[in-house]
Amino acid sequence: MASGIQFDPAAIRALADILRETDLSEIEIVEKDSRVRVVRHVAPPQQVMVHAAPAPVAAVAPAAASAAAAEAEADHPGTVTSPMVGVAxxxxxxxxxxFIQIGAKVAQGQTLLLIEAMKTFNQIRAPRAGTITRILIETGTPVEFGEALLVLE
Structure with a gap:
């Protein structure tokens, strides 16, 4: 090689493996006057059209009722809401x-649940002491900012 820069094929393969494992699209290593950049081009997901039979009206009614119940709980003074978008x-x-069950007594600052946002698990703590009277979400539920999570009385 005329330039004097030595490339280690095993190191480049290791960087490519890191890209695949972490779903990153690019990684760059700089050391003194040497620089190695590995880029992975990811194809956008293909849209697939699925034709499904329309859902019966009776199946939609319980979902609407539970949404209305969740909105009513959001107005409850003891409602604990999500401080972020993520998965609960x-x-x-x-x-x-x-962490909690209905009827459980909790202390102020006690962890009630976790919300995963950007691969970080954030503890949602009790704003005050009380008793859990309702849990409005299930594990693995995506939540929005301000969404009612549970009721603490």
């Missing part, structure tokens, strides 16, 4: 006991 989890890990 009621237990610290799959198969573990949940």
């Amino acid at each position: 989890y009621l237990a610290p890990e799959p198969g573990a006991a949940p």
